[in-house]
Amino acid sequence: MRSNPAEFEWAAPATLEEAVKVLAGDPDAWLPIAGGTDLMVQFAAGTLERRRFLNIWNLGELRRIDGFPGELQVGAGSTYTDLRENDIITREFPLLGRTASWTGGIANQNRGTLGGNVANASPAADSLPALMVYGADLILTSTRGDRRVRYEDFHTGYKRMNLAPDELIRTICLPRRFSGYISYARKIGTRKAQAIAKVCIAAVGRLAKDSTQLMLEDVRIAVGSVAPVPLRLRNAEQLLNRRPLDEARVELACKAAAAEIQPISDLRSTAKYRAQIVNNLVREFLDTLAARERER
Amino acid sequence: MMSHSLKSNLGEKIVGKPTPRKEGPGKVTGEARYIDDLSFPDMLYGATVRSQIARGMLKKITFRPDVPWSEFVVVSVPDIPGKNYIALIENDQPCLAEKVVNHPEEPILLLAHPDRYMLPNAVAAVSIEYEPLPALFSIEESERKSEIIWGQDNVFKSYQIEKGDVDAIWAKADYIVEGEYSTGAQEQLYIETQGVIATYDCEQGVTVWGSMQCPYYVHKALMVVCDLPEDKVRVVQTETGGAFGGKEEYPSMIAAHAALLARKSGRPVKIVYDRAEDMAATTKRHPSRTRHRTALTKDGKILGGEIEFVIDGGAYQTLSPVVLSRGTIHAGGPYHWPAVRIIAKALATNAPPHGAFRGFGAPQSLFAMERHMDRIARTVKVSPAEIRRRNFLKPGQTTITEQTISEPIDLEKLLDRALVLSDYESKKSRFRQQGKNGKRKGGLGIAAFLHGAGFTGSGERYLSSVVGIEGQPNGGVRVLVSSTEFGQGTNTVLCQIAAEALGLEYGDVAIAQPDTAQVPNSGPTVASRTAMVVGKLLESAALGLKQTLIRAGMLGEPYAAEEFRCACRAYMERYGELRSLARYEQPDGIHWDDQKYRGAAYAAFAWAVYVAEVSVDLTAYSVSVDDFVALQEVGRVINPVLARGQVLGGVAQGIGFALYEKVEWRHGRMQNSQMTNYIVPTSADVPPIRVYFEEIANQHGAFGAKGIGELPMDGPAPAIVNAVEDALGIPFNSIPLMPEEICEALTAAAGPPSAGHSFSGVR
Numbered sequence A: 001m002r003s004n005p006a007e008f009e010w011a012a013p014a015t016l017e018e019a020v021k022v023l024a025g026d027p028d029a030w031l032p033i034a035g036g037t038d039l040m041v042q043f044a045a046g047t048l049e050r051r052r053f054l055n056i057w058n059l060g061e062l063r064r065i066d067g068f069p070g071e072l073q074v075g076a077g078s079t080y081t082d083l084r085e086n087d088i089i090t091r092e093f094p095l096l097g098r099t100a101s102w103t104g105g106i107a108n109q110n111r112g113t114l115g116g117n118v119a120n121a122s123p124a125a126d127s128l129p130a131l132m133v134y135g136a137d138l139i140l141t142s143t144r145g146d147r148r149v150r151y152e153d154f155h156t157g158y159k160r161m162n163l164a165p166d167e168l169i170r171t172i173c174l175p176r177r178f179s180g181y182i183s184y185a186r187k188i189g190t191r192k193a194q195a196i197a198k199v200c201i202a203a204v205g206r207l208a209k210d211s212t213q214l215m216l217e218d219v220r221i222a223v224g225s226v227a228p229v230p231l232r233l234r235n236a237e238q239l240l241n242r243r244p245l246d247e248a249r250v251e252l253a254c255k256a257a258a259a260e261i262q263p264i265s266d267l268r269s270t271a272k273y274r275a276q277i278v279n280n281l282v283r284e285f286l287d288t289l290a291a292r293e294r295e296r
Numbered sequence B: 001m002m003s004h005s006l007k008s009n010l011g012e013k014i015v016g017k018p019t020p021r022k023e024g025p026g027k028v029t030g031e032a033r034y035i036d037d038l039s040f041p042d043m044l045y046g047a048t049v050r051s052q053i054a055r056g057m058l059k060k061i062t063f064r065p066d067v068p069w070s071e072f073v074v075v076s077v078p079d080i081p082g083k084n085y086i087a088l089i090e091n092d093q094p095c096l097a098e099k100v101v102n103h104p105e106e107p108i109l110l111l112a113h114p115d116r117y118m119l120p121n122a123v124a125a126v127s128i129e130y131e132p133l134p135a136l137f138s139i140e141e142s143e144r145k146s147e148i149i150w151g152q153d154n155v156f157k158s159y160q161i162e163k164g165d166v167d168a169i170w171a172k173a174d175y176i177v178e179g180e181y182s183t184g185a186q187e188q189l190y191i192e193t194q195g196v197i198a199t200y201d202c203e204q205g206v207t208v209w210g211s212m213q214c215p216y217y218v219h220k221a222l223m224v225v226c227d228l229p230e231d232k233v234r235v236v237q238t239e240t241g242g243a244f245g246g247k248e249e250y251p252s253m254i255a256a257h258a259a260l261l262a263r264k265s266g267r268p269v270k271i272v273y274d275r276a277e278d279m280a281a282t283t284k285r286h287p288s289r290t291r292h293r294t295a296l297t298k299d300g301k302i303l304g305g306e307i308e309f310v311i312d313g314g315a316y317q318t319l320s321p322v323v324l325s326r327g328t329i330h331a332g333g334p335y336h337w338p339a340v341r342i343i344a345k346a347l348a349t350n351a352p353p354h355g356a357f358r359g360f361g362a363p364q365s366l367f368a369m370e371r372h373m374d375r376i377a378r379t380v381k382v383s384p385a386e387i388r389r390r391n392f393l394k395p396g397q398t399t400i401t402e403q404t405i406s407e408p409i410d411l412e413k414l415l416d417r418a419l420v421l422s423d424y425e426s427k428k429s430r431f432r433q434q435g436k437n438g439k440r441k442g443g444l445g446i447a448a449f450l451h452g453a454g455f456t457g458s459g460e461r462y463l464s465s466v467v468g469i470e471g472q473p474n475g476g477v478r479v480l481v482s483s484t485e486f487g488q489g490t491n492t493v494l495c496q497i498a499a500e501a502l503g504l505e506y507g508d509v510a511i512a513q514p515d516t517a518q519v520p521n522s523g524p525t526v527a528s529r530t531a532m533v534v535g536k537l538l539e540s541a542a543l544g545l546k547q548t549l550i551r552a553g554m555l556g557e558p559y560a561a562e563e564f565r566c567a568c569r570a571y572m573e574r575y576g577e578l579r580s581l582a583r584y585e586q587p588d589g590i591h592w593d594d595q596k597y598r599g600a601a602y603a604a605f606a607w608a609v610y611v612a613e614v615s616v617d618l619t620a621y622s623v624s625v626d627d628f629v630a631l632q633e634v635g636r637v638i639n640p641v642l643a644r645g646q647v648l649g650g651v652a653q654g655i656g657f658a659l660y661e662k663v664e665w666r667h668g669r670m671q672n673s674q675m676t677n678y679i680v681p682t683s684a685d686v687p688p689i690r691v692y693f694e695e696i697a698n699q700h701g702a703f704g705a706k707g708i709g710e711l712p713m714d715g716p717a718p719a720i721v722n723a724v725e726d727a728l729g730i731p732f733n734s735i736p737l738m739p740e741e742i743c744e745a746l747t748a749a750a751g752p753p754s755a756g757h758s759f760s761g762v763r
């Protein structure tokens, strides 16, 4: 372990209200810690700059999942296991349950939180594409009050985000309008389990019968690990929506996707591979849509 | 095979049985103490300041003033009382760099402090100025000799093997097949990282406890660095959490460092590497390049060939000559070569020294051989099974070193059995019928191979190992060896052998903790030699013990276990000690010529045929190993559960070697020295591995045993890559084979990206 524990401080407020107060006292010094599954890795490597941990693990206000008629509110402190065990998520937001199921191993899923995944802001994070396609909103909280922002605009650059130093992510809100959608997610990792994604994708869409043809509707695709931030493939979607699903469309959508991503070569993979994989996965998603339709 | 050779062993009670591990309960209950579980009063923690560049002259060392340096013990070269090298073969590796550094993890200074958490910051606060020198980072760069970084020509060692008239074969050949194959570095990734504790005392000298394979290697190295006589150096192996060769030579380095800090401070010093330091600074499997040029008849029989085998040794020679030797001798595989010329070289580069790792050169050269066999099969247009069948070594024929195969091994039968067990033919036809548009493609690959057990050539004679056994006050016995347990089962297997030899219960036999003050030097625990060589010596020592009791008139044959125990107790009461030692003697008929590299290279070979079934995902370009048949002939299986465990682990490690484990080098330094980015297979990436044994008793091994530890590392990689070629029709000749390369090859073959797989649309 390359950090010196003696140089670190630990505060463990009992409520969210107290937590944001402590944070407001010296926002640049405190480091909120939820499950610690990202932070402890950095602690062990000796790479943390801030030395004051603000423990928000298991705060009741953060660790709850509430189903309202129009939306599901997931507390930022919900663990992957919490997500996997929630009925509404399983039924209406299956992508979130599936991506949770392949995030790390069981131990990690018992400890890692959805809020931590968002705030850690790794472009390779597994849950983020799902949040994008579900059109999530985030509720951010501080002593100044709460504000609600669109998740899609939250990440502004590599590890940069629309979160003030005195704010915590409180809730992830998911509009309950995706039942009946066909969903698809896949993680291309460095191995079959316990892997960081080389590329990950989440997508939903519908096929609706026009007068004569089957048309694509509300197709939403997001990818991870191919840009500094998780990315919604807006241009590709636009080419697909309200269009019939045929080879020419698929071709166009893949070309558009290739132009939207900015993959790099790093220790995990190459830019070329990532680009090819995005192409293949967008195709596989559209293939899945078509196959589901054929089954009907 | 099985029935004929084992009849003589039917009377055995303990050998051949799955007796539980001797150290198992301690490990399961947490009672076992690993080095980082131990703590001595007043102990300091040590850390290593390492070079930051691959090659250069050391100019200046400065200590950043914001660290309380007076609290630290600092060791540099002038603090070394003896010689500044880690004794091994050439003694070229310094204990601490003095004027030059030759790789980017070279130890320069040592620090110690009572608070281990103070160390990382202090290490970072030492800044070193260099005058950089040009460095070499690959076999090719080292061969070009633009810089000479070691000796006269960057060559640590070379061998040449000549058998028959190679120059005459080319004119007779119907086919000449050429190929180049390469393998990458591989990290051992034992669970417990390297660690030791050293104490130093003017009277008693130095004592080191630690995680290690070879206490007497460490003992020898400490005598040199500390300038102490034999009896003032003591080395004790503590419970060791895995090694795989990675704790063969490196513990001498870390032990020397801890000893120097202990000597200077007068206090016990513990050094335990964290994972990142362990992965970056300690040894890995040698990267290799092999070139084959083979002459064949029209029906695919080998007339002869040339093999060039080159390994990258890193910055110092360390064990490279021996790794090269084993790789060279295994380069021809289990085939009959009427004529062959092998030219082998170990070259210097500016990476940390590469070292021992399960298989020790053989997985590298056998990968090449077995990939090349498939290339030959394709060229000659016979099946991979058939090409091997036509060229297998047979009893009476000679290996590439002209060692005559004298045991009744029948490789064709082994192959046939492996094909049946893997359901080879029907799977093969199923894969052929798979349409072109599937999302996955299946394939099957075969590897046939051999592995020599024990030290190469005259190695065992030079080692001249000694094994002991002694009576215990309770009437049982205790095995005295420096052979170490590190998860593979040494303790259990040796106790089984002793119990069997003496007609005792398994529970009557204990084994001493390897401690150079207590146990004789039974040689290093390497080279798949322990069950065979040490076990055989133990069998003799045990018989000696029994003879002592018989000669003393206290025991008569036949006897029951209780009679032995009584006799043992009585003897010890009367004489105080009951002890028997046995020393290795070269069996008759084993001759080896070190100059010509000719003769009996190994006392025994284990033989194997492995079949891998893979599927390649055409969306992700990833390879999944779906089924694996591992069939081997390893002589007598002393403990079937442990033997099976060796094969399972070896195959898993082989899967990593083939498909996952890629060391990312940058200027000689490993970039991915974390488990999150150095990817080893998980249980999800390993298929059911079906393990089968054949047993031909080996006269040179205990109860007929041969070596087994390394063998299963040799075959998986070529079997898997052969299967990938079978699936895709594209030859890959370099491992690890990553999805990125398969992507590259498939997209190049198919044209622009969108042709990846075709869209089937909505009907």
Ligand SMILES: Cc1cc2nc3c(=O)[nH]c(=O)nc-3n(C[C@H](O)[C@H](O)[C@H](O)COP(=O)(O)OP(=O)(O)OC[C@H]3O[C@@H](n4cnc5c(N)ncnc54)[C@H](O)[C@@H]3O)c2cc1C
Pocket (backbone or CB within 6 Å): A031, A032, A033, A034, A035, A036, A037, A038, A039, A040, A041, A056, A076, A077, A102, A103, A104, A105, A108, A111, A112, A113, A114, A115, A116, A117, A118, A119, A120, A124, A125, A126, A127, A167, A168, A169, A170, A194, A195, A196
């Ligand atoms: C073995 C292992 C395997 C892993 N596998 C995966 C994987 O497969 N896929 C994947 O995506 N990730 C993986 N991770 C990473 C990690 O588990 C996830 O990113 C997890 O969601 C982080 O959540 P946490 O609560 O543990 O975050 P922490 O480590 O506690 O915090 C992470 C960051 O988020 C901030 N933070 C946390 N909560 C809040 C909040 N409510 N408001 C504001 N800021 C906050 C912290 O300050 C910190 O900067 C793995 C980690 C490990 C150790």
